[in-house]
Amino acid sequence: MEYVDHVVDLVGNTPLVRLNSLVEGLAPLVLAKVEYFNPGGSVKDRIALRMVEAAERSGELKPGGTIVEPTSGNTGVGLALVAQRRGYKCVFVCPDKVSEDKRNVLKAYGAEVVVCPTAVAPEHPDSYYNVSDRLVREIPGAWKPNQYANPQNPESHYFSTGPELWRQTEGRITHFVAGVGTGGTITGTGRYLKEVSEGRVKIIGADPEGSVYSGGTGRPYLVEGVGEDFWPTTYDRDICDEIIPISDADSFDVTRRLAREEGLLVGGSCGMAAAAAIELARRCGPDDVIVVLLPDGGRGYLSKVFNDTWMSSYGFLSPDHSGATAGDVL
Numbered sequence: 391m392e393y394v395d396h397v398v399d400l401v402g403n404t405p406l407v408r409l410n411s412l413v414e415g416l417a418p419l420v421l422a423k424v425e426y427f428n429p430g431g432s433v434k435d436r437i438a439l440r441m442v443e444a445a446e447r448s449g450e451l452k453p454g455g456t457i458v459e460p461t462s463g464n465t466g467v468g469l470a471l472v473a474q475r476r477g478y479k480c481v482f483v484c485p486d487k488v489s490e491d492k493r494n495v496l497k498a499y500g501a502e503v504v505v506c507p508t509a510v511a512p513e514h515p516d517s518y519y520n521v522s523d524r525l526v527r528e529i530p531g532a533w534k535p536n537q538y539a540n541p542q543n544p545e546s547h548y549f550s551t552g553p554e555l556w557r558q559t560e561g562r563i564t565h566f567v568a569g570v571g572t573g574g575t576i577t578g579t580g581r582y583l584k585e586v587s588e589g590r591v592k593i594i595g596a597d598p599e600g601s602v603y604s605g606g607t608g609r610p611y612l613v614e615g616v617g618e619d620f621w622p623t624t625y626d627r628d629i630c631d632e633i634i635p636i637s638d639a640d641s642f643d644v645t646r647r648l649a650r651e652e653g654l655l656v657g658g659s660c661g662m663a664a665a666a667a668i669e670l671a672r673r674c675g676p677d678d679v680i681v682v683l684l685p686d687g688g689r690g691y692l693s694k695v696f697n698d699t700w701m702s703s704y705g706f707l708s709p710d711h712s713g714a715t716a717g718d719v720l
């Protein structure tokens with residue numbers, strides 16, 4: 391019989407899928423590392439597993455303990471899965487701007503969700519950050535993974551994503567492209583690939599225009615999960631050979647094309663990373679092998695990136711990607 395003991399045993403070892411139509415006419419091989427194949431549906435399952443295992447080893451997380459983290463999305467799902475397997479409770483703190491659908495996903499996995507007002511300053515007692523800190527102090531046996539400062543975040547990629555890519559490409563990868571949020575993915579994967587290739591593999595960050603990583607100040611942008619208005623310690627500022635800023639319009643355009651032309655229904659940060667990979671591919675040759683990491687699936691964004699009304703309201707929808715309208719003959 392072929393089975394795993396628990397769905398958590400399926401974290402990692404995600405496939406590489408060649409991009410075709412999006413890079414038509416360009417010389418290099420461009421491969422997507424499709425992270426929605428993780429059991430929680432995103433790359434964050436990897437960090438959740440490793441952060442929890444390390445906290446168990448260090449004694450910070452004890453049997454019956456509670457995981458408390460300010461997160462509204464992918465990291466919460468990963469933590470909830472691992473917590474279930476190992477008998478911990480989860481309390482996630484999220485701002486009220488987070489959609490009810492996203493909160494319901496966390497609840498469906500058995501987590502408790504505490505909602506905080508968005509319209510208060512970070513130093514306000516009801517802010518997202520202060521509420522999670524207070525819960526950690528008040529709940530007995532509470533532990534906060536803190537993905538923005540936990541070294542296990544980049545390490546999970548150093549020990550899983552990096553070696554997987556080296557093995558899957560038989561050492562032929564020449565460029566690795568990923569979006570930067572906490573910076574864990576690019577730092578850990580990049581460090582491994584640079585070490586194993588003795589510096590040959592180039593590491594390319596993709597960043598929403600306006601975020602600090604590409605020289606901005608944290609100006610608002612709509613793509614979710616990437617870019618910051620501060621410098622997290624999980625990001626190694628020396629890891630990237632280049633950072634390519636991508637506009638929201640280009641991120642969302644490529645996201646929709648990934649679904650429509652490549653059969654990959656993925657999130658907006660995936661379109662952003664793929665847009666950077668396409669830009670890079672224009673400058674590369676036939677011997678180059680570019681791998682772009684796609685962090686999550688697109689189902690969580692159906693009412694945004696994949697909704698024509700939402701897209702039009704921000705002026706994003708170009709006529710050639712607006713899809714069929716009522717008058718079209720299908």
Ligand code: PMP
Nearest residue numbers: 570571572573574575615659685
């Ligand atoms: N895309 C999405 C959808 C994410 O949730 C994240 C994590 N914040 C990222 C990209 C960026 O990954 P990292 O935090 O490892 O830089």
